[in-house]
Amino acid sequence: MEHAGVELGFHPDDDERNPRGGSPVFCWQVADIDKARAWLLDAGCAHHRGPLTVSPGVRIAQVRGPFGVIVGVDGP
Structure with missing residues (x-):
């Protein structure tokens, strides 16, 4: 059964990648993280972090x- 809704996550401060007052990170759950990341990079985005387990x-x-x-993507 699939569920609809919003998931909220919090990061600890990270001076290099997530400084206090920096950009909020909007994440989408995807079926294939590698394919979604490749699509975003091909569309003009730049690498920021990951993929990480x-x-x-x-x-x-x-x-x-x-x-x-x-922009973040998460999934299997």
Whole structure:
């Protein structure tokens, strides 16, 4: 059964990648993180972080969009 809703996550401060007062990170859950990340990079985004395994069966990746906004994808 699929669920609709919003998931909220919090990051610890990271002076290099997530400084206090920096860009919020908007994340989308995707079926194939590698394919979604490649599509975003081909569309003009720049690598920011990952892909990283953050818990068993869950990976994340983040890219920086052309206007500086960090966009994340998460999934298997």
